[in-house]
Amino acid sequence: xxxxxxxxxxxxxxxxxxxxxxxxxxxxxxxxxxxxxxxxxxxxxxxxxxxxxxxxxxxxxxxxxxxxxxxxxxxxxxxxxxxxxxxxxxxxxxxxxxxxxxxxxxxxxxxxxxxxxxxxxxxxxxxxxxxxxxxxxxxxxxxxxxxxxxxxxxxxxxxxxxxxxxxxxxxxxxxxxxxxxxxxxxxxxxxxxxxxxxxxxxxxxxxxxxxxxxxxxxxxxxxxxxxxxxxxxxxxxxxxxxxxxxxxxxxxxxxxxxxxxxxxxxxxxxxxxxxxxxxxxxxxxxxxxxxxxxxxxxxxxxxxxxxxxxxxxxxxxxxxxxxxxxxxxxxxxxxxxxxxxxxxxxxxxxxxxxxxxxxxxxxxxxxxxxxxxxxxxxxxxxxxxxxxxxxxxxxxxxxxxxxxxxxxxxxxxxxxxxxxxxxxxxxxxxxxxxxxxxxxxxxxxxxxxxxxxxxxxxxxxxxxxxxxxxxxxxxxxxxxxxxxxxxxxxxxxxxxxxxxxxxxxxxxxxxxxxxxxxxxxxxxxxxxxxxxxxxxxxxxxxxxxxxxxxxxxxxxxxxxxxxxxxxxxxxxxxxxxxxxxxxxxxxxxxxxxxxxxxxxxxxxxxxxxxxxxxxxxxxxxxxxxxxxxxxxxxxxxxxxxxxxxxxxxxxxxxxxxxxxxxxxxxxxxxxxxxxxxxxxxxxxxxxxxxxxxxxxxxxxxxxxxxxxxxxxxxxxxxxx
Amino acid sequence: xxxxxxxxxxxxxxxxxxxxxxxxxxxxxxxxxxxxxxxxxxxxxxxxxxxxxxxxxxxxxxxxxxxxxxxxxxxxxxxxxxxxxxxxxxxxxxxxxxxxxxxxxxxxxxxxxxxxxxxxxxxxxxxxxxxxxxxxxxxxxxxxxxxxxxxxxxxxxx
Numbered sequence: 001x002x003x004x005x006x007x008x009x010x011x012x013x014x015x016x017x018x019x020x021x022x023x024x025x026x027x028x029x030x031x032x033x034x035x036x037x038x039x040x041x042x043x044x045x046x047x048x049x050x051x052x053x054x055x056x057x058x059x060x061x062x063x064x065x066x067x068x069x070x071x072x073x074x075x076x077x078x079x080x081x082x083x084x085x086x087x088x089x090x091x092x093x094x095x096x097x098x099x100x101x102x103x104x105x106x107x108x109x110x111x112x113x114x115x116x117x118x119x120x121x122x123x124x125x126x127x128x129x130x131x132x133x134x135x136x137x138x139x140x141x142x143x144x145x146x147x148x149x150x151x152x153x154x155x156x157x158x159x160x161x162x163x164x165x166x167x168x169x170x171x172x173x174x175x176x177x178x179x180x181x182x183x184x185x186x187x188x189x190x191x192x193x194x195x196x197x198x199x200x201x202x203x204x205x206x207x208x209x210x211x212x213x214x215x216x217x218x219x220x221x222x223x224x225x226x227x228x229x230x231x232x233x234x235x236x237x238x239x240x241x242x243x244x245x246x247x248x249x250x251x252x253x254x255x256x257x258x259x260x261x262x263x264x265x266x267x268x269x270x271x272x273x274x275x276x277x278x279x280x281x282x283x284x285x286x287x288x289x290x291x292x293x294x295x296x297x298x299x300x301x302x303x304x305x306x307x308x309x310x311x312x313x314x315x316x317x318x319x320x321x322x323x324x325x326x327x328x329x330x331x332x333x334x335x336x337x338x339x340x341x342x343x344x345x346x347x348x349x350x351x352x353x354x355x356x357x358x359x360x361x362x363x364x365x366x367x368x369x370x371x372x373x374x375x376x377x378x379x380x381x382x383x384x385x386x387x388x389x390x391x392x393x394x395x396x397x398x399x400x401x402x403x404x405x406x407x408x409x410x411x412x413x414x415x416x417x418x419x420x421x422x423x424x425x426x427x428x429x430x431x432x433x434x435x436x437x438x439x440x441x442x443x444x445x446x447x448x449x450x451x452x453x454x455x456x457x458x459x460x461x462x463x464x465x466x467x468x469x470x471x472x473x474x475x476x477x478x479x480x481x482x483x484x485x486x487x488x489x490x491x492x493x494x495x496x497x498x499x500x501x502x503x504x505x506x507x508x509x510x511x512x513x514x515x516x517x518x519x520x521x522x523x524x525x526x527x528x529x530x531x532x533x534x535x536x537x538x539x540x541x542x543x544x545x546x547x548x549x550x551x552x553x554x555x556x557x558x559x560x561x562x563x564x565x566x567x568x569x570x571x572x573x574x575x576x577x578x579x580x581x582x583x584x585x586x587x588x589x590x591x592x593x594x595x596x597x598x599x600x601x602x603x604x605x606x607x608x609x610x611x612x613x614x615x616x617x618x619x620x621x622x623x624x625x626x627x628x629x630x631x632x633x634x635x636x637x638x639x640x641x642x643x644x645x646x647x648x649x650x651x652x653x654x655x656x657x658x659x660x661x662x663x664x665x666x667x668x669x670x671x672x673x674x675x676x677x678x679x680x681x682x683x684x685x686x687x688x689x690x691x692x693x694x695x696x697x698x699x700x701x702x703x704x705x706x707x708x709x710x711x712x713x714x715x716x717x718x719x720x
Numbered sequence: 721x722x723x724x725x726x727x728x729x730x731x732x733x734x735x736x737x738x739x740x741x742x743x744x745x746x747x748x749x750x751x752x753x754x755x756x757x758x759x760x761x762x763x764x765x766x767x768x769x770x771x772x773x774x775x776x777x778x779x780x781x782x783x784x785x786x787x788x789x790x791x792x793x794x795x796x797x798x799x800x801x802x803x804x805x806x807x808x809x810x811x812x813x814x815x816x817x818x819x820x821x822x823x824x825x826x827x828x829x830x831x832x833x834x835x836x837x838x839x840x841x842x843x844x845x846x847x848x849x850x851x852x853x854x855x856x857x858x859x860x861x862x863x864x865x866x867x868x869x870x871x872x873x874x875x876x877x878x
Binding site for chain 2 (some may be wrong): 068069070127172194197199203205206208209210215226246247272274275277278344346347349395396397398399400429430516623624627630631632633634635636657658663664667668670671
């Protein structure tokens with residue numbers, strides 16, 4: 001971040017003082033994004049394009065994907081550096097600021113490389129062509145005799161060269177080529193190759209600047225007392241003890257604005273955060289909780305999901321008449337698979353610095369996944385225009401979906417608007433765990449049948465709270481959640497069931513706030529789908545791998561499973577009490593499969609090894625693909641065997657890491673990740689490795705112990 | 721409020737704070753060293769790990785008043801004494817961090833381990849490192865980096 005701040009200054013200097021440069025902008029981040037040149041005159045006005053090559057040869061990229069650990073500050077500039085024929089070190093990175101001209105800027109949906117693959121490369125290739133044309137003209141030589149390499153255009157025969165800086169001014173006068181020639185994959189020097197992340201040194205020396213590390217002159221700190229039942233109203237505030245705490249400046253009512261509703265809260269503002277926290281602990285707030293003890297309750301919620309499973313849902317897709325065929329099927333099975341609510345629990349808690357100034361302008365420093373969404377939310381909340389808001393995105397100390405939900409940011413807006421000072425809001429871990437939003441708990445009601453030893457009938461009834469419905473208020477009662485297409489649709493997951501199949505949905509609503517969590521619904525429904533396929537394979541008396549391959553005609557899925565079988569030595573003879581389980585799932589454009597080996601130990605099982613395979617199409621850095629997949633193995637197993645979030649009578653039963661345990665180093669199994677090089681269009685990397693992990697574990701436990709597990713989380717040390 | 725003289729990364733630092741303020745907030749907001757992180761406030765996550773006289777300590781549970789003026793406090797900023805330590809280099813070689821937020825604490829715990837036990841086994845690493853949470857899931861690489869640092873330290877000694 002220190003680097004980023006420096007480069008930000010360099011960038012502004014470049015944009016302001018070096019008006020004569022080549023600038024290529026991208027309008028909208030879609031694969032067919034058209035390229036448009038930003039005129040040098042515009043640069044003076046600081047309407048920043050994405051890519052600037054100035055006359056000193058500096059190359060600046062405005063990165064529209066905040067880095068929460070997924071490696072976007074390497075992946076995105078790599079796309080540019082590759083086409084521009086410069087080393088990665090040459091590209092200065094500036095984080096985009098949420099202004100509309102940068103289009104979509106949210107790290108989410110494993111979208112960085114997927115969405116930027118073509119537009120950034122096209123922009124780089126266009127710039128390369130313009131620089132080449134300019135050099136050729138200056139030399140009065142055919143452009144075909146000139147090549148770009150190492151930040152210069154070279155004339156091959158004579159060996160003479162001109163740097164990009166020397167050419168940028170003249171090049172900027174050319175029309176941008178509409179269809180620049182992209183490099184062929186075989187010529188890639190950066191994409192697909194191992195490269196160390198340049199941001200790692202600052203992350204091991206304590207120099208990286210996360211949201212929590214922002215200091216602004218004149219800043220005050222706030223700790224927030226949230227409603228214990230999330231939606232309660234403040235009945236009374238007794239701040240006598242709080243006001244005795246040295247450093248406490250003010251106790252004030254504030255509000256927690258979630259997308260679907262706003263809760264009351266109380267802020268304790270102090271000269272330092274420790275004082276604010278002490279003041280918070282000393283504060284006595286009485287709450288009017290209405291009926292929330294009933295509606296903020298996970299047992300009641302899950303009871304409603306099991307009730308819903310007894311009825312027909314809304315069809316998302318149906319092939320053949322499943323119900324009729326299921327009714328008459330001879331060899332059939334019905335199961336219910338449950339997944340809990342989960343907190344994201346990034347180690348950096350939610351925090352933000354906001355300064356609502358006297359003139360109404362606002363400056364923000366925050367660890368947020370999407371400055372574009374933050375801009376929308378802040379402008380809507382404060383009723384101001386984007387031109388009045390400056391958003392500085394810091395590094396994110398983990399996010400996993402949580403930091404694209406701006407309740408904590410809007411709290412800072414509310415308090416700063418009142419105080420007209422820069423305010424740093426820091427949530428405690430207890431705020432993070434007890435307040436949500438959470439991954440919704442879900443129920444998968446499964447039905448299926450086999451005919452002649454083959455799985456031919458399959459029904460997945462997905463039941464639970466809809467993120468689309470609650471967060472975006474975008475789901476009608478008679479409509480299936482559209483996000484199922486990315487998750488469990490047969491169009492996505494490619495299973496072909498010979499007789500009939502159905503995907504259906506029932507929305508069971510809750511007052512517990514929900515949001516996307518790493519791999520979204522796939523993290524829930526992968527458990528049901530892949531454990532049930534395993535059950536059906538056993539019902540068909542088939543090896544679980546063979547049974548899957550029989551109903552997966554797709555070549556990429558086959559290759560992923562074949563690779564997994566080989567790398568995990570699927571066919572090896574295992575001693576009694578040891579078992580392997582597999583699962584495969586496609587999400588966010590990538591196919592991932594996982595094989596877990598477990599063995600019985602002291603009444604439970606021990607995870608001996610995890611092998612994951614991913615086909616994410618073209619990728620930027622194989623080491624980062626592996627790192628993300630390793631992270632997904634850890635988070636996937638954590639979600640299976642560590643704590644879920646439960647609410648009893650309106651109160652969250654967990655409060656900190658001693659009750660919401662996450663996997664520790666001593667519990668991390670041996671793991672291997674292998675990449676299938678399909679050369680396909682890039683898929684996601686940050687999330688797709690997660691969904692197959694829990695079902696692979698459940699299936700392994702069945703193989704080792706004969707015990708089929710249906711409900712997450714479970715105690716791995718006690719498999720009765 | 722009270723004045724405390726601290727020995728922080730070899731430098732004398734004077735702060736005027738409440739006696740019960742944890743060293744974490746003193747270091748971060750009064751000595752302006754932001755590398756030590758807040759994660760849980762209950763010594764459950766290890767993000768705030770520092771060294772107190774060479775021993776790993778959780779800064780979020782260490783009141784400033786419990787620290788004497790001659791007690792040596794070391795943070796991630798002081799671990800390499802101005803240079804990148806062998807451990808930090810090993811972290812880079814193994815490309816350990818994802819978000820990196822917990823890694824200051826991880827490295828401080830690993831440094832204390834390697835100081836007392838330069839050739840740790842996997843079981844030693846388990847025992848020393850299980851107090852440091854990483855939500856990104858970099859544990860496999862942390863283990864590799866500690867083994868790598870251990871090897872590098874042997875070479876450095878020779």
